[in-house]
Amino acid sequence: MSHDHLRLPLETEVKLYVPNLDAVAQRIVAAGGELTHPRTFERNVRYDTPEGALSARRIVLRLRQDERVRLTYKDAATLTQGALSRVELEVTLDDFATMDAILQRLGFVPSVRYEKYRTTYRLDAVEIMLDEMPFGHFVEIEGPLEAIKAAQVTLGLAERTRLPLSYLGLFEHVKAALALDVHDLTFANFADVRVPPSLFERLGDAL
Secondary structure, three states: OOHHHOOOOEEEEEEEEOOOHHHHHHHHHHOOOEEEEEEEEEEEEEEEOOOOHHHHOOOEEEEEEOOOEEEEEEOOOEEEOOEEEEEEEEEEEOOHHHHHHHHHHOOOEEEEEEEEEEEEEEEOOEEEEEEEEOOEEEEEEEOOHHHHHHHHHHOOOOOOOEOOOOHHHHHHHHHHHHOOOOOOEOOOOOOOOOOOOHHHHHHHHHO
8 A cells, every 4th residue: 555645644843942941841831731751861873874875865764762662764854934844653662672683684774873851741732842962952842833833932932043953963063063073962972062052042043
């Protein structure tokens, strides 16, 4: 059966640089939002062909472990009003190491590893992720575009510039700006690195 006859799930989200995540969490709760997943450590591995064929097509193939193990595929994203939209397909698995072995047996190789702490809330029609990355703190809001806009207003984030980049895209920006010679986006690699907030604020203006 051709997938052209299926309705594929479409993810729409915005990413905002917000240093004070505690204040955002308080506003979410005050607005009636609820905590759906407490602060959890994530490890992620992105895969590609040895020639980089997936990256060249802006396709994401990712294996993630937090309280679950998930394999995710994402199509190339489109940008509308600072929001990224793309088809996202995901399955839950039992074993990270076995799936990693399967992918590598199929010819894919780990291209980059990255870490974060994520706390997730639900507010009306949107899901709100408070992300602690090795290089800074961010808020992701996912849902229908109009609901995302409404949530930004409710949370006092309407003036924050939407960053139409993935975390790995931001990682490349940080590495270039600070001349960092690191391959993976881990907390250990950023333990002694100070990333100025202006780096993301200027990036937002440029985009």
